[in-house]
Amino acid sequence: MTANLPYRHTDDLFIDGDWTPATGTGRTLVTNPATEEVWGSVPQASAADLDRAVAAARHAFSGWRALTPTDRAGFLLRLADEVEKRAEAISHTNTWENGSPVAESSRAAGNAASIFRYFASLAGLLETPDVRPFPDGSGETVVRQDPIGVCALIAPWNFPINLVVAKLAPALMAGCTVVIKPASPTPLSVRLIVDAAVAAGIPPGVINLVTGPGSFGDALVKHPGIDKVAFTGSTPVGRTIAGACGTLLRPVTLELGGKSSALVLPDVDLDALSKVLIRTCMRNTGQTCYISTRILAPAERYDELVDMVTATIAAAKQGDPMQPDTVFGPAATRAQEQTVREYLRSGVAEGARATTGGDVPSDFDQGFFVKPTVFADVTPDMRIAREEIFGPVLSILRYSSIDEGVALANNTSFGLGGTIFSADPDRAFALASRLDTGSVGLGFFASNHAAPFAGRHDSGLGAEFGPEGLKAYLVPQSVHRRIR
Ligand code: NDP
Numbered sequence: 001m002t003a004n005l006p007y008r009h010t011d012d013l014f015i016d017g018d019w020t021p022a023t024g025t026g027r028t029l030v031t032n033p034a035t036e037e038v039w040g041s042v043p044q045a046s047a048a049d050l051d052r053a054v055a056a057a058r059h060a061f062s063g064w065r066a067l068t069p070t071d072r073a074g075f076l077l078r079l080a081d082e083v084e085k086r087a088e089a090i091s092h093t094n095t096w097e098n099g100s101p102v103a104e105s106s107r108a109a110g111n112a113a114s115i116f117r118y119f120a121s122l123a124g125l126l127e128t129p130d131v132r133p134f135p136d137g138s139g140e141t142v143v144r145q146d147p148i149g150v151c152a153l154i155a156p157w158n159f160p161i162n163l164v165v166a167k168l169a170p171a172l173m174a175g176c177t178v179v180i181k182p183a184s185p186t187p188l189s190v191r192l193i194v195d196a197a198v199a200a201g202i203p204p205g206v207i208n209l210v211t212g213p214g215s216f217g218d219a220l221v222k223h224p225g226i227d228k229v230a231f232t233g234s235t236p237v238g239r240t241i242a243g244a245c246g247t248l249l250r251p252v253t254l255e256l257g258g259k260s261s262a263l264v265l266p267d268v269d270l271d272a273l274s275k276v277l278i279r280t281c282m283r284n285t286g287q288t289c290y291i292s293t294r295i296l297a298p299a300e301r302y303d304e305l306v307d308m309v310t311a312t313i314a315a316a317k318q319g320d321p322m323q324p325d326t327v328f329g330p331a332a333t334r335a336q337e338q339t340v341r342e343y344l345r346s347g348v349a350e351g352a353r354a355t356t357g358g359d360v361p362s363d364f365d366q367g368f369f370v371k372p373t374v375f376a377d378v379t380p381d382m383r384i385a386r387e388e389i390f391g392p393v394l395s396i397l398r399y400s401s402i403d404e405g406v407a408l409a410n411n412t413s414f415g416l417g418g419t420i421f422s423a424d425p426d427r428a429f430a431l432a433s434r435l436d437t438g439s440v441g442l443g444f445f446a447s448n449h450a451a452p453f454a455g456r457h458d459s460g461l462g463a464e465f466g467p468e469g470l471k472a473y474l475v476p477q478s479v480h481r482r483i484r
Contacts, residue, residue, distance in 0.1 A: 003092045003322065006195075007188045008040045013049055013211065014194045016056035017204020022049055028184045028211060033099035033330040034321050034367045040096075042187040042211040047219065050179075053208040054225035057150040057177040060205025065147045065175035069127050072173055073120035075202055079172075080113035080120070082196035090161055092322070093189040098157050099329040099368070101321045104284050112165040112193065115465075118449040119169040122470050126173075139482045145474040147175030148251060149227030152220045154241075156233040157332050158287040158390075160186035161193060163255075166453075166464045167230040168193070172206070174473035176228070179208045181220055183233075185333050187211045218244070226250065228473065232289075235388075235414075235458045242461065253462035253472050255289070256455055257388040258416030260437065261409040262292035265402070265422035266300060273421050274312045276444045278327060280419055282313070282372065285328050286392035287336070289459075290417030290439065290447070294378075294385060295396045296405050302398050306376045309396060310355040313372050318363070328392055330368040337368035340391030344373060347384040352395070353377045380411055388414070402431070410436045415456030419445050438463075 012019040022043035030040035045053075064072070083090070087109035094105040130143040153167040164180055171178050182190045190209065197207050210220070214237070221229050221244050231241050232255040245252040262281060264273070281292045297305040321329035331337040344359035357373030372392035378385050384395050399405040409418060419441040422428040432440040438454040439447065447453050447465065454463035462472055 003096060004089045005039075005093055005096060006089050007093065007191050010040075010042050010188070010191070013043065013045055013053065014191070014207070014209040015049070015053045016059075016208070017198070022046065022211075024049060024212070026213075028187060028213065030097055030185070030188055031333070032096045033332055036366050036368075040188050044212045045210040045216060049210060050216070050219055050223060053179045053210050054150060054223050056205040057179050057208050058225050060203060061147075061150060061177045063203060064177055064206050067175070069123035069173070069175075072175065073123035075200055076116045076120035076169060076172060078200035079197055079202065080116035082199040083109050083116065083193060084113045086192045086196055090189055090192050093192065094160055094186070095321050095329075097160060097186040097189055098287075098332040099321050100284055101326045101329045103324055103326065108159070108161040108189075112161050115162070115165045115169045115449050119173040119470060122173060122467060125467060125470070134480075137483075139480055142479045142481070144477045144479060145174075146477055148473050148475050149176060150225055151176045151178045151228045151230060151473065152223070152226045153178050153180045154217050154220065154229070154231045154233065155180070155182050155190075157183035157185040158284060158289070160189050163232045164190050164193065166232075166469070167253075168207070170464075170470045171230070171473045172202075174470055176473050177206045179210060179220060179226070181210055181212065181217050184211075184213055221245065222248065228252065230472070231255070238460065251472075253464065254455075254460040255453070255464060256416075256458060256460040257390075257414060258289045258291075258455065258459050259294065259386065259388050259412045259414045260290055260292045260417035260419070261294040261296050261412075262419045262421060263296045263405050263409050263431070263435070264298065264301075264305060265420070265424075265427070266298040267423040268301070268421045269423055270304065270308045272443065274308050277309065277312050278316055280441065280445045281394055282328075282392050285331065286372075287332060287390050290445065292417065292419045292445065293389065293394055294408075295394060296399050296408050297396055298405070299398050299400050302396075306355060306374070306396055309394060310374050313374050313394065314356040316372065318369065318372060328372050331370055331391055332368070334368050336390065337370055340370045340389060340393065343384055343387070343389045343391070343393060344370070347375050347378070347382065347393075347395075350382040350384070351377065351379070352382060352384060357392075380408060386412065406431070406434045413458040416459035417441070417445060419443070
């Protein structure tokens with residue numbers, strides 16, 4: 001299949017409405033993880049480039065915030081249409097950057113458009129007056145919501161479009177302007193979102209795109225012209241950013257790692273579970289923050305469940321991510337492949353049993369492929385049961401009572417996702433409140449743009465999506481007045 005890749009080797013950054021040459025000297029190479037071909041590159045921005053991008057965003061802020069929410073919503077709706085027009089290029093660039101199977105990346109543009117449209121639909125929320133009487137009746141307060149200002153948006157490589165758009169859409173709707181820094185392995189696909197914004201007529205300076213390594217992200221976080229940071233990525237980097245923002249008293253939203261569980265009840269319908277297993281527990285070759293990578297199985301159905309999970313994973317096709325029927329692609333980077341293999345070795349060393357896969361050579365003579373792996377006989381103390389792996393690895397643990405299953409699900413420093421599988425929907429719903437996690441799926445998992453996505457504990461601070469996600473880009477102002 002011929003790939004639709006509008007960008008390969010680029011020398012520019014998007015600042016103040018133009019693609020403008022970077023003045024930094026370094027370059028970041030973009031590698032196709034399925035073939036190991038270096039097929040693209042981007043410049044590493046200099047400190048002066050960063051200053052220019054932040055200044056452009058600052059300059060554009062007064063005009064953008066002065067528009068009515070309905071006017072800004074109009075821009076978001078046009079942007080959504082323009083993103084959809086670029087769906088194939090977005091999908092192919094994404095797949096060449098991080099190896100996401102095209103069945104997954106082909107959803108990116110539609111999902112991004114849907115996020116823009118959802119936040120556009122919240123214009124009315126910003127336009128509805130919020131007036132609160134003084135308790136003694138002597139006056140009233142009008143609570144206004146101001147956009148927070150210039151926002152730094154920093155994204156990881158696993159969903160390079162949607163994890164930018166999850167920040168960009170509410171920021172734009174709120175009246176903020178932005179400087180975006182994509183992850184180094186995936187710097188090209190997001191350029192297509194910028195192109196869509198230009199075609200939608202978004203004014204110069206409202207959106208700026210700069211590329212550079214993690215140290216450049218650090219400089220962006222600490223730049224004096226930034227009013228808020230929105231970050232998705234690993235927990236260690238999130239802690240560093242939280243520390244910097246704490247010192248600066250700079251608002252920050254952090255969407256971090258996870259180690260979520262699928263709590264399988266004894267009455268489970270295994271056929272139904274097998275149909276959603278990969279999407280729920282190994283989506284995007286296991287490189288999804290909220291997936292339920294620990295399966296908690298009732299002792300009386302343990303063997304049956306291990307057999308079903310093993311057969312389902314072993315039967316799913318791994319290979320060229322550009323083929324529409326590919327389920328599992330490669331790891332996104334060589335470093336990620338090595339990390340996952342290290343976990344596979346640790347699982348075996350600690351006594352887990354690989355029922356399929358393991359640290360074996362892949363079926364391919366090139367690419368960062370790791371065989372999708374299922375570990376049975378996993379115990380809660382093992383590293384594979386406690387730490388985020390971020391690869392195609394499932395651990396199956398055993399429990400004897402519901403209380404023990406709930407305790408196992410909560411036995412983690414993270415609190416991002418989780419799922420419950422039961423034939424009894426009321427029982428599953430009641431059990432959700434016992435899981436100490438920001439989101440729970442009953443019989444499946446999918447995030448909903450209209451509802452908050454919020455990690456607890458080591459999984460983050462604050463929320464994205466829903467009105468809560470919009471509020472993260474607003475600051476209130478209370479205007480008190482006497483009632484005559
Ligand atoms: P990283 O934390 O390594 O990087 C994320 C982004 O931060 C990248 O753009 C990176 O740049 C940048 N960065 C690195 N160091 C710094 C720094 N000191 N200051 C500012 N920015 C910095 O994460 P990964 O890209 O490896 O992504 C995987 C992680 O993301 C997993 O832990 C996963 O769980 C998490 N994630 C969380 C989600 C959620 O919503 N909760 C969703 C998806 C992923 P560069 O690439 O140039 O190093």
